Amino acid sequence: MPTQSRPDHRTQMDRIRHGAGFIAALDQSGGSTPRALKAYGIEPDAWSSEEEMFDLVHAMRTRVMTSPAFTSERILAAILFERTLDSEVEGRPTADYLWDVKGIVPFLKVDKGLAEEAHGARVMKPIPGLDDTLAKAVDKHVFGTKMRSVILHADTQGVAAVVDQQFEIAEKILDAGLTPIIEPEVDIHAPDKTGIELLLLASLNAHLDDLPEGRDVVLKLTIPSVTDFYHALMRHPRVARVAALSGGYTRAEAVRRLARNRGLIASFSRALLEGLDVSQTQAEFDAALEASIAEVYRASTT
Incomplete structure (x- = not known):
């Protein structure tokens, strides 16, 4: 089968940003x-x-x-x-x-699983060969990537470690011309789930504010304890879409x-x-x- 040209990024981004589904x-x-x-x-x-x-x-x-x-x-x-x-x-x-x-x-999906818990969170394990994986993804006409971390307790240091790492790797993904899905999952069984979500929202907003125009991301978050808690986040100019994991x-x-x-x-x-x-x-x-x-x-x- 002949090699096909890369799909139009703007068409796919418009679908992610505005499509119903x-x-x-x-x-x-x-x-x-x-x-x-x-x-x-x-x-x-x-x-x-x-x-x-x-x-x-x-x-x-x-x-x-x-x-x-x-x-x-x-x-x-x-x-x-x-x-x-x-x-x-x-x-x-x-x-x-x-x-x-x-x-x-x-x-x-580009992450290689989770590290051991520290400060109430599990950051991602190192991702060896990430640059090669991203190059392959581009070559195979992938639009974006996904990577998952988990937050277990409302620990400021743990939440910061998760979000800092997610955005550090997201920068490399954006550099490769791909759109990252950032997934800092909050454990649904966490006794302080609402407290985690307050810390997470503040950290996400701070990192999103630092992204320059045209460097847009998708967020994949645990369904919040407080209804519509992430509604304002959806209007951030650097957020293409907010999705929820089950x-x-x-x-x-x-x-x-x-x-x-x-x-x-x-x-x-x-x-x-x-x-x-x-x-x-x-x-x-x-x-x-x-x-x-x-x-x-x-x-x-x-």
């Missing part, structure tokens, strides 16, 4: 893949190597992406794991399939909480795929995915 997170990595497969009805004894495990999860993701329910009418973007980016869907590189066939903007809530609970927050859209992974099973017929699978997408879309467009 949500972001599908299909980026389960090595640590979370067995759980994702188990939820899909595939037990660990179904594979004997990491390669076989990733083949199984790629087959699952391919089934999702090729479903007639999975379209740009309700899905703005999809976040991919690097192995998915390196694979193909219906004979096309995955990112090209998403944009050229489905009209869905491709993002790439964070361990069931889909029913996640969409209920999401729908209360004006302008907040979903970026769900496990909650989006909830109810899908390898044993389902294609018609059953498509119907279950359709119901899930419809439910998440409604909550993302309230």
